Each structure stands twice: as structure tokens, then as C-alpha cells.
Amino acid sequence: MSKEVLKGSAMLNPVPVVLVTSKNKDNKVNVFTVGWIGTAATRPPMITVAIRKERLSYDYIKSTGEFVVNLPSKDMTKIVDFCGVRSGRDVDKIEKFNLELSPSEKISVPIIDACPIALECKVKSIIPLGSHDLFLAEILSVHVDKALIDAKGKIHYEKANLINYCHGEYYPMNQKSIGKFGFSVQKKKKTKK
Numbered sequence: 001m002s003k004e005v006l007k008g009s010a011m012l013n014p015v016p017v018v019l020v021t022s023k024n025k026d027n028k029v030n031v032f033t034v035g036w037i038g039t040a041a042t043r044p045p046m047i048t049v050a051i052r053k054e055r056l057s058y059d060y061i062k063s064t065g066e067f068v069v070n071l072p073s074k075d076m077t078k079i080v081d082f083c084g085v086r087s088g089r090d091v092d093k094i095e096k097f098n099l100e101l102s103p104s105e106k107i108s109v110p111i112i113d114a115c116p117i118a119l120e121c122k123v124k125s126i127i128p129l130g131s132h133d134l135f136l137a138e139i140l141s142v143h144v145d146k147a148l149i150d151a152k153g154k155i156h157y158e159k160a161n162l163i164n165y166c167h168g169e170y171y172p173m174n175q176k177s178i179g180k181f182g183f184s185v186q187k188k189k190k191t192k193k
């Protein structure tokens with residue numbers, strides 16, 4: 001494989017793309033699109049979100065220390081894009097798309113009903129990095145559409161029609177798994193003769 005070497009840039013792709021809700025001290029709720037997001041720890045469950053200071057959401061999240069990560073499905077792609085190119089300073093995005101909201105369990109920021117999965121997050125620290133500040137937050141509660149949970153309690157993310165963002169384009173998540181965690185080392189079950 002012959003490779004071109006390019007200068008260092010934010011080229012990690014694909015990434016999940018999410019809708020982050022937040023609110024200000026006057027209870028005004030805003031939503032914006034985030035691609036620079038990642039899981040940081042399991043215990044306690046921690047997540048990172050990189051946010052530019054210019055975003056209205058930056059001010060909201062910094063003032064309350066709370067936000068919700070809502071995982072949108074592919075029928076929400078237009079909303080996802082719009083919420084990533086228009087600021088809550090100029091348009092009420094919740095109102096524009098008639099987004100229904102429900103209260104969170106542990107924080108005061110609401111979740112978006114139409115998103116099948118939502119993570120309630122509480123900010124633990126903010127690390128200035130340059131273009132973005134990195135918000136490190138603990139996930140206090142997770143909301144999952146009951147239709148995704150089977151009789152054994154397994155959550156079928158593949159049925160949530162989630163979307164990815166890859167180098168400027170949105171893609172639907174493929175529903176067909178190409179391998180299960182640990183399958184590469186799993187011993188084959190002996191079949192009874």
C-alpha cells in the first residue's frame with residue numbers, strides 16, 4: 001500500500017455525530033451538533049466533548065455544568081446538519097423542528113424524545129486546547145428506547161438507525177455485524193456427534 005503523507009490534522013474518521021442539548025440559567029434550551037466526542041472511561045463512565053468557545057452551547061454548558069448527548073437516527077439527518085450550521089443565537093432550533101423534550105433523571109437539561117438514546121452528563125473539568133475546549137463529563141444516566149431492548153436485556157444499537165460522520169459526509173450505520181467482541185480468539189463450540 002503506497003501512502004501519501006499529509007500534515008497533521010483532525011482526520012479521525014468515522015465518528016459518531018450527536019445532538020447535544022444544554023440550557024442557560026434562564027432555562028432556555030439549545031441544541032447543537034457534535035462530532036468531536038469520545039468515551040474516556042468506563043468506571044466512572046466518562047465522556048469528552050470538544051467545543052469551540054464561539055458556540056452558544058459553550059456558554060450554556062459552562063454556566064450550568066450539564067448537557068445531554070442525544071444519539072439521533074438517520075431520519076433526523078437534516079436536523080443534525082441544520083443544528084451544526086446555525087446557532088441558537090440566530091434561530092430557536094428546538095422550536096424550528098418541533099423537537100419534543102422530556103426531563104432528565106439527574107440533571108436539569110432535557111433529552112430529545114425523537115433520539116433513541118440519550119446520555120445525561122455532568123461536567124467534571126474543562127481543558128483548553130486551542131481551537132476547542134475539551135469538556136470531560138461523567139455520564140449519570142442513560143435513556144434507551146425500550147424497543148431496542150430484547151427479553152434478555154441486550155440493547156440492539158444496530159436497530160436504532162444511528163448515523164456516523166465521515167470526512168464531511170453523513171452515513172447510516174450498517175445493521176449487519178461483521179464480528180462480535182472477542183470473536184477472533186473465541187474457540188469454536190464442539191458439535192455433539
Ligand SMILES: Cc1cc2nc3c(=O)[nH]c(=O)nc-3n(C[C@H](O)[C@H](O)[C@H](O)COP(=O)(O)O)c2cc1C
Pocket residue numbers: 017030031032033034035036037050051052054055056057058080081083084085086087088089132165
Ligand atoms: C457534523 C458536525 C459536527 C460538528 N462538531 C462540532 C464539535 O465537535 N464541536 C463544536 O464546537 N462544533 C461542532 N460543530 C459545529 C456546531 O454544531 C455549530 O457551530 C452550531 O451552529 C453551534 O450551535 P450553537 O451556537 O447554537 O451552540 C459541528 C457541526 C457539524 C455539522
